[in-house]
Amino acid sequence: MDSSQSNQDPAPVWYVGHHHSRRSSPFSDASLDAARRVDYDMLTIPITTPAFQAKVAGMIADYLDLQEQGASADELPVPIVPALTPADTELAPLECITQYIAVTSSWIDLASADPVIANVSRQVFSLEVAYAAFCGVQNIMIPGPAVEGRVLTSRLAQYARCILEALRSGPYMQFHILLPMTPSPIFAQTPGLNLSQFAKLPNHADAEDYVSSSDAWSTWETWNLIRTVCSYNTRLSVALGLPKQLPSPAIQSRWFSEPLRLLLIHETSFITNKHSQPVLHKGYRHLLTRYMRLKTAPWILLWDVGPVQKDPSADDPTSTSQTWPLPSDLAKPKSVRLDPNPHLSYMRYLQRNQPPLPALLRFGAGYQDYLQAPLQPLADNLESITYEVFEKDPVKYDWYERAVHAALTDWAKLRKPTSSLTRPGAVVIAVVGAGRGPLVTRALLAAEATGVPVEMWAVEKNPNAYVHLQRRNADTWSSSVTVIKSDMRSWRGPLSPDGKLGKVDILISELLGSFADNELSPECLDGVQHVLAPAGISIPASYTAHLTPLATPRIYADILGKGRDDATAFEVPYVVMLHAYDFLSVPAADDTDRFLQPDVQTAWKFEHPVPRDVIKQAALRRGGSAAGGGGGVSGGDGANEHNARFAALRFAARERGVCHGLGGYFETVLYGDVELSTNPVTMEGKSADMISWFPIFFPVKTPITFPDNSELLVSIWRHTDDRKVWYEWMIETFTKVGGRMVKINTSELHSSIKNGCLM
């Protein structure tokens, strides 16, 4: 039974295609139909034929003959590859073309050190790309530069430059660069003739100049160079060849962050189970589950698994060939024996048996890597639908209720003085920034559960939410709540019917943003603190902002696109459900098979209530009195300067990489041991499955490349000028040279001053 798929999750959609290095079936609507009948979604097709290859090889052989007969290379013109003829290509603009992935020739050598070979290779390549574009091909796969010790580092740029050119000549095509996840012999050997065999200047310079075949990161580095030369073009992606032995989790994670559109699984990656059927080992299956959850799931290409076979049982309605045999199926082994395309059937079996999605992915479906401007609930009035989304959180409100329950229990246990002027002995609770009132409901439930009498106030500045609160008070809270329409900073406190101003014992708020303080919780709570009784408490009691450096090529490409119309695109943080990204600072592995937790460091902390002397000093500075000093260092009077912050954080990066920015998270102590967290390291333990907040992302304008064993120094500021709050950030990288740490790179200083959070 396909039991692991929860009822709520429909089976994911996987597109599976067939790639044969030497396809024998013709390019035609009929071949495609046959493949689709057995459940393949697409086929690959070489753009040119073996006859064309022989023709080009013949031209080069003739050229070399002339040289051998004494003609000097300077006098001989480079051979010109003539325009394609029908014998050179099977491709045609048929209706089925969109279901084919066209493949450029792997026997050329765009990165050759021999100028003639490189030139002829470029000619072949551009003929192929142009003809594929003419035929209406939508997806084109291009063999990467050979990496198994054959490509000169200095020639990679030459290859990358050809891809850039191709992107221009095929403006409607998606380009997929075929690269192995790590250097692999399958990719090193192109069977048959290869133009590099004719090279007079072979690819052997200094050993230093080679892309090292023993270096597991070399193919990723190759990709990094190609996409950098192509300016992160969104039509350029990776066709990733998965090796038989999967590499370290660090390499798997790095590729996960890249734009993967095709995953190639070679026949040699399959093992046979005890029924002699091809299957993938556990690590492989985990990798597929992870990769296939990318927002745009890559297409899978089964590579050299034999020709597409007609299913003999296709007309047999009792056939079970759509299921994969489990041990319990042994009684009906027909399904196995008759299966003519067992690799494909196995992929379909895996597809149907994917584990259920985690809560955050289910909730955030469609939002992965989608950039949003952070909310400004202080400056703007939120819509009802926005509140409704918060209210769906299965954890946050329960945790607030637990916190209020614990606070009331302690209040009663410690016999702390209560502040109610109307109900002696009642603890006065105020929910400030009450929205549509969910925290009011939870506080009332906590009070009922503890039996501690309370007097409840709800303060909200959003006039529309205020209407809703009044209605809820009448309908749901039996008019037990006093609803106040006010900015909390100008609320004078609970006013009794006889005109006396009272105090609040427990001040409840939820004004937190993805980076804790970015929705101006510190400023709002400072402004309402005067209503708090001397023994009063704030829920939350404190919150901290956390950071870690990230590789996010897809998000970077997106911001680059925004930057064409918006000069500040890299000068603002974004709220984003980070998905295709990689942590760059991960502590040393103690077990290479494990995915390790990243190093996420605390930037700063805010605590409430703020010491009274700090509030007093702020009041002294407001208005620019002489005793208040010479004004704020970032502008204004300096009255809010106690809420400015700075942090310098050092992150160790063991593996080389490219940093595109910083991931930001928060943790908050609501009360006692009741905490919320979006920090990936602590979230599971503190508030698993909480969905209210996506992380924040601070981008850098120019990606920062660094080698193995580097250090990333992050500097980040929270600035204020009494009217707004903004952030500034920069990243420097260092590496050890001769025992000394040497600076290798410095980002620009980024600043969100033009888009600050308005107070």
Ligand SMILES: C[S@@+](CC[C@H](N)C(=O)[O-])C[C@H]1O[C@@H](n2cnc3c(N)ncnc32)[C@H](O)[C@@H]1O
């Ligand atoms: C993030 S929402 C939380 C709403 C609600 N407490 C909840 O948990 O669903 C923050 C709320 O605080 C309100 N708010 C923000 N700053 C405020 C201020 N200075 N005075 C009063 N309300 C404020 C906003 O209008 C918004 O309704």
